[in-house]
Amino acid sequence: MIAAIPQFLLERERDRNESTRGGYAAYAPHRARQMALLRGRGGERLAVLGAGNCNDLELSTLAESFRELHLFDLDAQALDSAWCRQSNAVKRACSLHPCDLTGVGSLLEGWKAEPPEPLAAQLAAWTQLSALAAEVGEFDTVLSSCLLSQVAIDLRDYFGLVPALNSALLAAIGGHVMLAAALTKPGGAVLVTSDCITSRYPIREEAQARGALNAILHLASQGAAFPGTDPGLVASLLASAEFSRPELKDAWIWDVGPQSYLVYALEAARHP
Template sequence: MISATLRHQRELNLGSAGRWDDFAGHRRRVTDLILGHRTGRPSSRLVVLGAGNCNDLELARLLAGFADVDLVDIDTEALAGAVRRQRLPDGARLRLHGGVDLTDPAPDRLERLSRGDVVVSTTVLTQLLDVALQAGATGPELLTVRDDHLRLITGLLAPRGVGMLVTDVVSSDTCPQLRTTGTGGLGPLLAEVVNGGNFFTGANPFAIERWLSTSPDLRLDRFGMAPPWRWDIGDRSYLVSALAFRKQAEWRTINAAG
């Protein structure tokens, strides 16, 4: 029996599979940000959560920048189709992890993933929140979904690895001025929609940064937020934010304990 999460994700993936061109600017921005956070380790590994169709990832560039790339998604067919569409050569250092439900990732499936030097969630947070909302989740329950996803990212990080959360914050459905706002005005617009409460529940990047920075058990430091950008898809636009954070080295934990 197909789960509600898989059904929802397949519908989204099927709807966007042929929209490669609509993702061009967004794809370039996401890929550049990921590559900008490489740690420089010879055996560096990238883990992408919610990879789906990979329309927002330039896989060839990522494979040139990392020793290994792991793509994780609930939709196995979407991952396989993504590799075919981007025409990667045989033997590419790419591992596909399909069937992983990020709303409730099974420990045995997560154990197949090596720790990543960079672990990124690519606009999947609001999809997870939407699934929970359709199941009747309330505001506090939605924040629990968000926090669990953030813990998943940090839990997959190697010491001194960098986590990234890329998420859409609001759409032009409720913020029509987004369609005509220039690049320089997107930062003030992000502050305006957040202050006005006009954003997807759980996707406030400032609240996410506060939660991450005040959760001592996560042991994170060096937070940074990229300038927001607009992602145009047909007659709808999304305001996108990207937050990066680094996991502390394990020796700090040892010294603190001893």
């Protein structure tokens, strides 16, 4: 449910999506990398978590590979805008799910008043998300699309640098990754893409010297990654006996206006 989420976070998401709503053309290089990850996949159902304006997806192409496209995001207006751009055939394939994808949204005001213990926060977040997972079912492919950094920045700005932030952030990131895994059917795959390091660090120089993937690993080891986006952390959250070992599949630099970001793609396959 989104009604109980602090207005600050809802407005932040709407403002972010509104600022990029007309940016489909500018997203082309980033979109090509994301679509390459999905090439050759197909089946009945695809879930995209953090779909937003869908600037980083070619829904018409995906509708040729999947019978159903399920688009999840906190911002209902962004989902509606993306849906309205599509052909009638693609519209029929799409289902829109405006919802919290972290499990913490309705808990934040209480946590701000009384900081939770880390384990209690994680359990509370998953209690919220488990109902969503049961409602929407399982998917052949699940893509979490560059959502983790937004979660980290929004929670930092909501709480400030106080102890409650750490508990809330770990619960949100952990809850989201657990949700992505829970939505993946046996024999399916979960993909997590995340921008993680900004051009305030020497990302181009490091990528040129080491390659983008090794640049991420090197800079992340020095603490440059957004909190909650370190690929090692996300891989550890995905690690499960039900899944193959999480594998880094690709990395690239994403140019967004004056800023640039290092992005990685992590994949784990659920055992049949």
